[in-house]
Amino acid sequence: MTLTEKILARAAGKTRVAAGENVWVKADILMTHDVCGPGTIGVFKREFGQNAKVWDKNKVVIIPDHYIFTADSKSNRNVDILRDFVKEQGITYFYDVIDDPNGHWVYDPKKGNLKRQYGSHYAGVCHTALPQKGHTRPGEILFGTDSHTCMAGAFNEFATGIGNTDAGFVMGTGKLLLKVPETMHFRLEGKLQPGVMAKDIILHCIGEIGFDGATYRAMQFDGPGVASLSMDDRMTIANMAIEAGGKNGLFEFDAKTKAYVDERCKLNKTQSNYQPVERDRDEKFVYELTVDLSKLEPTVACHPDPGQRKLAKELGNIKLDRAYIGSCTGGKTSDFLEFARVLQGKRVAIDTFGVPATPEIVHDLQTSRWGQQTVWDILLAAGVQMTENAGCAACLGGPVDTFGRMNSPMKCISATNRNFPGRMGHKESQVFLASPATVAASALTGKITDPREHLPN
Numbered sequence: 001m002t003l004t005e006k007i008l009a010r011a012a013g014k015t016r017v018a019a020g021e022n023v024w025v026k027a028d029i030l031m032t033h034d035v036c037g038p039g040t041i042g043v044f045k046r047e048f049g050q051n052a053k054v055w056d057k058n059k060v061v062i063i064p065d066h067y068i069f070t071a072d073s074k075s076n077r078n079v080d081i082l083r084d085f086v087k088e089q090g091i092t093y094f095y096d097v098i099d100d101p102n103g104h105w106v107y108d109p110k111k112g113n114l115k116r117q118y119g120s121h122y123a124g125v126c127h128t129a130l131p132q133k134g135h136t137r138p139g140e141i142l143f144g145t146d147s148h149t150c151m152a153g154a155f156n157e158f159a160t161g162i163g164n165t166d167a168g169f170v171m172g173t174g175k176l177l178l179k180v181p182e183t184m185h186f187r188l189e190g191k192l193q194p195g196v197m198a199k200d201i202i203l204h205c206i207g208e209i210g211f212d213g214a215t216y217r218a219m220q221f222d223g224p225g226v227a228s229l230s231m232d233d234r235m236t237i238a239n240m241a242i243e244a245g246g247k248n249g250l251f252e253f254d255a256k257t258k259a260y261v262d263e264r265c266k267l268n269k270t271q272s273n274y275q276p277v278e279r280d281r282d283e284k285f286v287y288e289l290t291v292d293l294s295k296l297e298p299t300v301a302c303h304p305d306p307g308q309r310k311l312a313k314e315l316g317n318i319k320l321d322r323a324y325i326g327s328c329t330g331g332k333t334s335d336f337l338e339f340a341r342v343l344q345g346k347r348v349a350i351d352t353f354g355v356p357a358t359p360e361i362v363h364d365l366q367t368s369r370w371g372q373q374t375v376w377d378i379l380l381a382a383g384v385q386m387t388e389n390a391g392c393a394a395c396l397g398g399p400v401d402t403f404g405r406m407n408s409p410m411k412c413i414s415a416t417n418r419n420f421p422g423r424m425g426h427k428e429s430q431v432f433l434a435s436p437a438t439v440a441a442s443a444l445t446g447k448i449t450d451p452r453e454h455l456p457n
């Protein structure tokens with residue numbers, strides 16, 4: 001069996017499963033957020049009754065993150081609906097925007113969108129917050145009401161996005177009927193060259209198979225090249241499995257996975273026992289691709305979909321209006337460090353927005369020093385508009401007052417994960433997906449630029 005099949009077999013209580021089989025699996029975690037949470041709660045109450053209780057109050061994790069820092073009252077109200085539900089159900093893990101369990105969330109536009117407006121429990125973007133808060137464990141099943149839930153596959157778990165109806169059912173029963181996906185195999189060999197990042201790996205793979213090339217399939221990443229990738233790198237790759245239509249993305253378990261997961265579970269006092277899955281000799285794949293990481297170059301997915309692969313060096317004729325770094329995929333600490341390495345001591349030529357994925361990342365950047373300056377200050381000095389309000393921000397457009405949203409037709413290079421028309425705001429805008437290094441180099445020149453031309457010595 002493949003890694004995905006092994007996890008699903010275990011969760012279904014079977015010794016074997018095969019691709020195409022339908023099986024009932026037990027969920028280990030159900031995650032929802034402010035956009036889909038209220039709808040999921042509505043389905044749950046409609047189907048199970050107004051007084052029904054969730055199947056396990058320790059396994060439903062609620063993380064508001066999407067439409068948070070906006071004056072849109074309906075968006076603010078969604079966070080209140082989540083808080084009311086958490087109180088009613090006694091749910092353990094709720095990462096509220098405010099500290100008062102009886103309060104109401106109201107964003108104050110007068111304070112501006114750069115200074116922190118959240119309380120001490122807020123966790124930021126759900127997919128980055130889940131591992132940081134100790135909710136991703138090898139061998140487990142994670143369902144989330146968000147397509148990029150597949151990011152947790154970095155931790156050797158089966159993680160996939162589901163709709164509100166399925167999530168309402170999981171909320172009530174802890175189970176879901178799943179068709180076992182076929183598995184595509186991506187064997188990584190070699191090591192990335194300077195200026196090339198994990199984002200380039202996944203953009204390369206999606207470019208090979210197209211934005212629907214993995215539809216309802218598992219994407220398994222393994223091979224000797226994985227060892228050199230950090231957990232942040234693996235998250236970037238697994239996150240974008242859905243950009244090829246994948247059901248899930250999955251990495252092998254190793255010492256790095258163990259170190260990360262053990263530390264985070266201990267720190268947050270979450271469940272610390274887990275059982276990883278290892279590779280079998282009899283894996284059956286429907287597709288195989290070997291990627292020599294040392295041969296990859298800075299890669300861009302052009303408008304209008306993540307499969308439009310080109311090399312950054314081929315796109316110097318594309319003039320940009322904006323650069324953006326952020327999201328679950330591209331707003332991690334390591335992403336900002338590489339971004340800052342390219343920008344240090346220089347000045348951006350176009351509007352450039354920086355949105356860390358979580359408050360912990362804001363803290364990392366504000367406390368990491370390179371010489372006399374913090375990384376945060378280096379980015380400010382380079383002209384980047386950095387917000388402390390960690391969240392999804394303009395990654396998915398959002399209400400018109402969302403930080404970094406494109407409210408007019410423009411071209412943007414972005415470290416985010418999706419670029420279908422209208423994704424970051426105006427439907428005639430164009431988004432070019434790239435690594436944080438390529439976004440930084442392009443911000444310096446105002447056109448798409450290979451970061452290897454701008455690396456420090």
Ligand code: SF4
Nearest residue numbers: 148327328392395396
């Ligand atoms: S940052 Fe973007 S991709 Fe990630 S969860 Fe938020 S909207 Fe989705």
